[in-house]
Amino acid sequence: MTTARLIDVAELSEHVSELLRTIPGAATLARLSEIDPCSLSAADRINYLAALDRQDGWLYALRQRAIAAVAGLQPSEGEGPLYGVDEAEREDVSTALRLAPATAQSRIDIARTLVNNLPNTCSALATGEISAAHATVIAREAAIAIRNGAPDSVIFEVEQRAISFAELHTPGQVAARVRTDIAKAIPEEFEEITSRATALRRVSCYNEADGMSTVVAILPAADAQIVMNSIEAFILRQDQLHLSQNKSDTDRTIDQKRADALSTICSNFLSEVSETVTPQRRPLTVNVTVDLPTLLGLAENPGQLAGYGPIPASVARELASDAKWKRFITEPQTGNLLDFGRESYEPPQHLKDFLIARDRTCRFPGCRRSALLSDLDHAESWESGGSTSPENIGALCRRHHRLKTHDGWRIQSFSDGSCTWTSPLGKEFFTPARSMNEPV
Structure with a gap:
């Protein structure tokens, strides 16, 4: 009885491993649906989950084709001034999938981009090479570039790199990689896009229930990093102070600490300023990586802002000259860090x-x-x-x-x-x- 039981477990384990390697499709999904994951060993449950996720990519690819078929491959213009783009089609998708109209329009836009412009992404989805989340971010970032006139050759190269990059990286990392590749391929357009977006910067306050409000700041990436770095530095200083006083601050979550830090920083500023405020340079180190030709104005490759991703060459040059920065030496082919300069105002360890x-x-x-x-x-x-x-x-x-x-x-x-x-x-x-x- 025990021997037979061990054989069954071994056969089931091999069966799951085989399904993990099998090309996704209806037959594979049917075989997976027959397995109770609770009957598997801990390791086989992980393989089972991964196999199901590959099926999700296959189904997602089919869904994109269906959405594009319902909405049409191209946007439609309604008749009369009261009708916008995709009025009827958006409602067809929203009611069928029980989505808000704005969400349905987003699904339509992604489906059109995948079907019309990203055939290799669709193929990678169908074969389980990438997940639905990876495909979505590739389509979303590519759609912006397409709207701004990026040529087909650029989109093709960006797509190929993104699919390969997705093997070992999260959707968020893939999105940042796609943005970087697009910025590098069309630097002039990227500069213009960033300039237009910067003009839309704003801070808004929305009143909520229970005595709360939501403050939303839409900022250029460099300015947003300054805000977050200031908050993190304030928290670190408070933690060190509590440690020196043998006090504990375990009652607050990190999100609560950040919210409190922002309020305290602003409160301290209001209590310190006088009627006349003299503008000063930003007293903050900005971590930005930029290659030497771009720094010298001989190239227009995007820089990398720590914590955000690609920024236009002109912004990277401005930050490098305006803030305290370090010299980075990278391996020419891979970009891996080989050494770093210690030429800063305060030499680190x-x-x-x-x-x-x-x-x-x-x-x-x-x-x-x-x-x-x-x-x-x-x-x-x-x-x-x-x-x-x-x-x-x-x-x-x-x-x-x-x-x-x-x-x-x-x-x-x-x-x-x-x-x-x-x-x-x-x-x-x-x-x-x-x-x-x-x-x-």
């Missing part, structure tokens, strides 16, 4: 700053927590003989640091910043090195 600049974010797959706000952790512990070196140390946010230390996750670290994680169930996940030329 060599190894610490090198690792923060190299990793940029926590090294757990998909985590985007800033390396500056993370722990610098030994992959092989110091107690067991691990060295304090670039090969053995990297940035881990506090949560993923705890996973490694206490929850059975293991990490193999490499000198370029890449690493391989192994889960408690034996699943391996590779995190590639973070090129300084790429968004994170």
Whole structure:
């Protein structure tokens, strides 16, 4: 009885592994639907989930074709001044899918972009190479470029890179990569788009229930990073103050701390200003990466603003001249960080700053927590003989640091910043090195 039971479990495990490798389709979905995931081992449940996710991509590809068929491949113009674009078609989709009209229009726009302009993305969806979320961000970013006149050749190249990039990166990272590739391919158009968007900057306040209000700031990316860096620096200073006074501040979440910090910063400013305010330069370091030809005005490649992604060359040059910045040396082909200059107003600790600049974010797959706000952790512990070196140390946010230390996750670290994680169930996940030329 026990032997037969082991054979059944082994056969079921192999069956799930086979379905994970099988091209998505109705037959594969039917076979997956016959399996009770609760009957699987912990590792096989993960394979089962991954196999179902590939089916979701296949179904999503079919849905895009159906939406495009309902709405038409091109937008329709209604008759008369009271009718806008896709009036009837939008309602057809919204009622069929039980969506708000604005959401239905967004679905229509994405479907048209995929079907009309991104055939390779549709194919990758249908074969389970990328997820529905990856396809959506590729289509959304490409649609903006198409509306602004990007040629088909640019869209094709951007699409190919995005599909390849999606293998080891989250949808958010893919979106940032697509924006960067588009900015690099059509720098003049990107400059114009950014300029138009900057003119729409604003801060709004909306009254909510329960004595609350929502403040929304639509800002240029560099200014938004200044606001967030100020908030994070204020929180860090308060935490250090509490630590020196042996006080604990565990009652507030990080979101609550950020909200309180913004209020306190503004309150302090109001209490300090006099009737005459003298404008001053921004007293804040802005982390921006820009290649040397662009910095010298010989090229117009987009810069990379830490925490955001691509910015126009002119903005990158302005930030580099206006704020405190460091010299970064990258490997010409990959963009991986090889060294960094210590030519700043306040020289940092060599190894610490090198690792923060190299990793940029926590090294757990998909985590985007800033390396500056993370722990610098030994992959092989110091107690067991691990060295304090670039090969053995990297940035881990506090949560993923705890996973490694206490929850059975293991990490193999490499000198370029890449690493391989192994889960408690034996699943391996590779995190590639973070090129300084790429968004994170």
